[in-house]
Amino acid sequence: MTSDQASASGGDADGKAGSLPFDTSVAHQARMYDYLLGGKDNYAADRAAVEAGLKFFPDMAFTVRANRAFLGRAVTYLAGEAGIRQFLDIGTGIPAAGNTHQVAQAIAPESRVVYVDYDPIVLAHARALLTSGEAGATEYLDADLRDTGAILEPASRLLDFTKPVAVTMLAILHSIPDADDPHAIVARVMDAVPSGSYLAISHAGSELLDPEVRRSLLGTWNGKVQQQLVYRTREQVARFFDGTDLVEPGLVRVEEWRPDPGSPEGHSAGWCAVGRKR
Ligand SMILES: C[S@@+](CC[C@H](N)C(=O)[O-])C[C@H]1O[C@@H](n2cnc3c(N)ncnc32)[C@H](O)[C@@H]1O
Numbered sequence: 001m002t003s004d005q006a007s008a009s010g011g012d013a014d015g016k017a018g019s020l021p022f023d024t025s026v027a028h029q030a031r032m033y034d035y036l037l038g039g040k041d042n043y044a045a046d047r048a049a050v051e052a053g054l055k056f057f058p059d060m061a062f063t064v065r066a067n068r069a070f071l072g073r074a075v076t077y078l079a080g081e082a083g084i085r086q087f088l089d090i091g092t093g094i095p096a097a098g099n100t101h102q103v104a105q106a107i108a109p110e111s112r113v114v115y116v117d118y119d120p121i122v123l124a125h126a127r128a129l130l131t132s133g134e135a136g137a138t139e140y141l142d143a144d145l146r147d148t149g150a151i152l153e154p155a156s157r158l159l160d161f162t163k164p165v166a167v168t169m170l171a172i173l174h175s176i177p178d179a180d181d182p183h184a185i186v187a188r189v190m191d192a193v194p195s196g197s198y199l200a201i202s203h204a205g206s207e208l209l210d211p212e213v214r215r216s217l218l219g220t221w222n223g224k225v226q227q228q229l230v231y232r233t234r235e236q237v238a239r240f241f242d243g244t245d246l247v248e249p250g251l252v253r254v255e256e257w258r259p260d261p262g263s264p265e266g267h268s269a270g271w272c273a274v275g276r277k278r
Contacts, residue, residue, distance in 0.1 A: 055220075068098070112136055204229060211218075244277050
């Protein structure tokens with residue numbers, strides 16, 4: 001573990017991929033995110049972890065909202081300008097305003113979306129993700145990103161992997177420690193989709209947070225939050241996009257990616273980009 005990581009197991013006690021236990025006494029990333037977005041699907045441990053973190057990093061709330069807004073703009077771009085009709089959304093989170101299928105189907109009703117998450121609380125709310133319009137379709141997979149076979153095989157039943165797919169991994173890869181080789185995981189997923197597919201990622205950025213703040217934050221969460229949080233450099237995040245061409249404006253803070261006029265001002269601690277597979 002490096003100083004950039006808060007410890008916790010993301011799967012089994014031995015670190016292997018697996019579904020998360022449903023444990024309300026330990027904070028979960030999905031429920032902390034829900035709390036920061038103003039949702040109701042969170043428990044005392046989640047709220048306490050967020051409130052403790054906010055003392056060191058008050059811009060965390062802005063970061064989370066800016067990340068969610070990036071999701072909306074990225075999917076709008078993918079379904080609109082890029083003409084994508086198939087989405088694989090890994091690390092879905094608890095349903096909130098503007099889920100991927102709602103944004104995509106508002107532009108292209110025939111859009112098909114496969115959602116993937118490994119948290120039982122997300123599974124419990126999956127019905128809200130299965131409200132596809134009749135022209136399109138949605139599916140939910142209870143699976144761990146580290147087990148790509150458990151995602152790609154069932155996803156291929158709803159999505160046609162001979163046609164372009166947009167793979168979205170927003171605010172998930174910073175929960176995958178280096179020991180699980182997140183770059184190899186992303187490469188395996190992108191190998192399964194054809195040229196002309198897209199990859200959208202957002203990720204906690206080391207340079208975007210003062211080192212002292214980062215240490216205090218991770219120290220506060222150490223042992224209290226289920227997932228590891230791994231801040232990565234801009235260069236490490238850029239490497240996820242190997243084999244793709246980044247669409248404008250490239251790899252930037254989440255609030256800087258094609259912002260809508262009048263978007264809230266602030267400074268997030270998240271990098272993001274969208275790349276097109278060569
Ligand atoms: C912060 S939420 C992001 C939700 C959504 N992507 C967004 O950006 O608005 C991250 C989600 O990733 C999920 N997650 C973390 N590690 C995962 C893994 N190894 N496999 C599947 N899901 C994972 C968490 O359970 C959580 O629901």
